[in-house]
Amino acid sequence: MMQKITFNVPNFRYGLCAYLVFLLLVVGCGGTQGNRQAGDRTTLIVEGTEFAFRWCPPGKFMMGSPENETQHQVTLSKGFWMLETEVTQQMWGSVMGDNPSHFKGANLPVENVSWNDCQEFIQKLNAKNIAPAGFKFSLPTEAQWEYACRSGTTTAYSFGNVLFTEQANFGQDWEIGRTSEVGSYPANAWGLKDMHGNVWEWCQDWYGDYPSGAVTDPVGSPTG
Numbered sequence: 001m002m003q004k005i006t007f008n009v010p011n012f013r014y015g016l017c018a019y020l021v022f023l024l025l026v027v028g029c030g031g032t033q034g035n036r037q038a039g040d041r042t043t044l045i046v047e048g049t050e051f052a053f054r055w056c057p058p059g060k061f062m063m064g065s066p067e068n069e070t071q072h073q074v075t076l077s078k079g080f081w082m083l084e085t086e087v088t089q090q091m092w093g094s095v096m097g098d099n100p101s102h103f104k105g106a107n108l109p110v111e112n113v114s115w116n117d118c119q120e121f122i123q124k125l126n127a128k129n130i131a132p133a134g135f136k137f138s139l140p141t142e143a144q145w146e147y148a149c150r151s152g153t154t155t156a157y158s159f160g161n162v163l164f165t166e167q168a169n170f171g172q173d174w175e176i177g178r179t180s181e182v183g184s185y186p187a188n189a190w191g192l193k194d195m196h197g198n199v200w201e202w203c204q205d206w207y208g209d210y211p212s213g214a215v216t217d218p219v220g221s222p223t224g
Contacts, residue, residue, distance in 0.1 A: 038152065039190040042081060044130055047094040053081035054191040056148045063146055064210055065156075073214040074143050082140065082148045085182035085193045086110070086201065087121075095124050107181040109199050118202050139204040143218045151190040158188040158195060168197030 040055040057079045064071040086109035089099050100112040113121075118139060125137045140148065149158060157163045165171060169180045179198055187193045208221020 036079065041084070041191060046091070046125070046128070046130065049090050049094040051091060052084040054084050054148075056080050056082050056144070056151075056190060059147070059152075061147050061150055061152075062154065063143060070210040070212055072211055074147070074218060075214070075216040076144065076147055077217055080140070080144060081135070082144075082190075082192060084187075084191060086199060088182055092121065095121055103179045105181065107183075108179050109182055109194070111179065111199055113202075115202050139202055141205050141218065142203045142207075142220055145201065145203050148190065148192055149188070149195040151188040151192065153189065159186070163196055168194070170197035 036055045036057065038055060038057050042053050042055070044051045044053070056076075058077055060073060060075045062071050063074045088107055089101050089104070089110045090106040092110040092113070093099050099110070100117075101108065101110050102112055122137045122139065125131075131137055151158055155161050157167075159167050163170070166185075168185050169176055182198075183193045185194060185197070188195055203220075205220025206223055208223065211218070
């Protein structure tokens with residue numbers, strides 16, 4: 001996995017934030033994918049709250065850290081729209097009607113949410129029937145997440161081989177001392193923000209060993 005830098009918070013169970021993606025399901029709808037460019041932006045309004053997404057085109061990349069993971073080629077045959085930032089507390093509240101976060105703020109990422117909480121959030125979003133035709137809401141797979149994070153780069157981080165505190169909210173000493181508002185740091189090449197730092201994010205699939213060979217549209221380990 002591409003490095004997801006986070007912070008350490010002693011004596012506090014900080015939550016994992018939901019990153020949201022809606023996926024192209026019907027291959028027949030893929031004819032328009034060629035008209036989209038990486039990083040193209042679209043928005044949806046949910047209960048008066050804007051959800052902004054960035055287009056991640058179909059493609060290939062080398063997945064896995066060269067330091068401690070099996071690097072392997074991954075092909076993603078379908079493009080997808082990735083939420084531009086972490087799910088904010090305002091976004092979460094507009095769907096769920098509550099806010100479980102420790103650090104409060106409408107534009108702060110929601111935290112202290114479980115994977116099952118995220119599934120309920122997504123189920124309620126899908127029940128609204130607001131996704132474009134042929135799409136549905138889902139958490140990204142780990143492969144989709146890393147592909148979006150890399151945004152066409154091959155370095156250790158999307159910004160290069162070294163990450164600085166001006167580029168993300170991270171560090172052993174956690175200088176800021178709390179989560180930061182989403183979008184406070186530079187976006188990657190596809191317009192996605194906070195892919196490094198701020199909070200951990202849930203993915204759809206189990207944590208498990210990587211395959212040794214090339215794969216297409218992997219869905220992760222069946223158990224974890």
